[in-house]
Amino acid sequence: MPPQRATLLQVAQRAGVSRSTASFVLAGRHLDMRISEDARQRVLRAAQELDYRPNLMARSLRTKVTRTIALVSDTLASDPYAGRAINGSLAAAVAHGHLLFIGETEGDPVVEARLIDDFLDRQVDAFVYASMFTRHVRLPKQLKGRPVVLLNCFTGGTRPAQHQIVPDELAAGASAAATLLEAGHNDGIHLVGTASEHVFAGRERLAGIREELQRGGTRLAGTVECEWWPDSAYEAVSRALADGLAPRALICLNDRIALGTYQALREAGRVIPDDVSVISFDDSELAAWLRPQLTSISLPHYELGRQAVEKLLGPPSEPAVLRLPMPVRRRASVAKRAVR
Template identity: 30%
Template sequence: MKEIAKQTGVSISSVSLVLNNRDMGRIKPEIAGRIRAAAKEMGYQPNRIASSMRTNKTRILGFISDEIATTPFAGRLILGAQDAARMFGYTLLTVNTNGDKELELKEIETLQQYGVDGFLYARMFNQPTSVPEVLRKDPLVLVDATDELANLPSVVPDEIRIGKDVTERLIQAGCKRIAYIGLNDSIAAQTGRFKGYRDTLAKHHIAYDERLVINPAIGAEAFAATETLMKTHHPDGFFCFNDARAWSVYQSAAWHGLEVGKDISVIGVDNHQVLAETLSPHLTTVELPHYEMGCWGTRKLISLLEDFDVDEVAPPQTNAELPRLDALRAKVECTLIEKESVVGNVGA
């Protein structure tokens, strides 16, 4: 490092920050580039094992999930975490437990043996969760979940805002009888989206009609319930809890000779990479912020580990704005992806 400092005309501490990937927000990019170029030219390779022994830090983060690594959206969540970690010189180790608590404890023990500096704990869907006690002694952030004791930092989608944005868009499209096709469960996503739906109807002085609300199981039950709803109460707009439930609306519309995007408006949630683009016309949908949650959770965790303001370092480009890192229970606003299933939007 002395040789690099001498060749580049900077201090040894500046060289140390750059070579340990801790220069973001501290060293000017052009100076950091000069230091890295000199290190490469001189064949410098950092010894991570020796560094961790000296600093008692491995610059490794543990990412633990239950079922999330087996879902279509897991890749975006992990990618967001990896991109954020890489910006600060951290590496991510990911394990999936499949909901097996005994396996989870073994995986946590293994990660702790590797000396990880902190943990990201992700759950399937936005839900309150009981974090294993063995994790609470380490820096920890929950992703797509909240702590039942309400004292751990966490990040989830803004579910109420989803309900408001979708209902607002349907009203904007001229819908007067907006149906809500929800979930037969009381998870936070269901209660939040339904509240946003009702609040927005009230804001626009549209009377709430419980006959326009169904909460069927997925599959045949959803189609049958949607078919009855459409036949009996004639909604002109449909707010679907997820893109899979929008499929039932498309099926029922075809059965009744109605054209989605012309006769009725339909909006889903998920921006499912298969469903949203396979349905015809393409489905207008809300993109859940998996990348953003992974990114924010990692930045929040690093802010607990480092002694500088991580917020001063710009995050990777995201579709939705990230909350500030001083939030304890952060909520990410979701992006409405306009396609062709809303009246007036065909050909968008």
């Protein structure tokens, strides 16, 4: 049988104080209850010697606070790259003395409703509602009126009811364009990937690219349309090169597109970055594995998760949309263009 855990009464008896005095000390209320420093030290020493741990279930029944939060996502938790948001959430929860429960729905509304109900049955104090891809969502009815922060998603409207933590994709697009402009690329810049209006990241990245290029006195020379996957990018870029496309720089809408683009350029005898500079978004593991290593605009997954929990457990503030910066990870795929 496992050893019985020490009780508060045993701590009090060993310290030579009343049970209520021991309770106040361990709850950090020794000052307002005017407990002497000597008594406080005896209680703390007794608790350490007995390896005393408070009964959290009993405390939660008394205070209606469980010091637990739940992160509910579609597929965020199971993605090895975006899962860094879980690490950030966990770090912030631990720093605030909370446990973090994690549940994944795979986008199934029935599973989502059951999962949220289960968390509510366990009396979690608050929720992080997360999405794998930045998008507009409808908050589940069980969460309305409860403490919630949205991670990587919006609910829409001009006055948000909850904090909404998202990457600043608009500024990221501007950073990609600025990186090429700084390297002397003022023409021959093509976009690779389809920036569908309903895909938030693509729409925002393209808008940022266009705005920054316009500020630099130039514009995109064209777009190679493809899905956001290596095989689609490979086929589309190969076809464009065969038809006579001669880009000086390519902006890929994500790293998977860049992988297919690299293969197509290599087969066509184009050298990166001597013949063509390439820049991308996401800064996934692919970026560092490609040769030459890929310059990419980083998605701040860890910071997204950390900030979501900080907003949830930190000092109260007016709900707002917080756009987190996406830093440029400069590597070897962008070269300065020679002046001719």
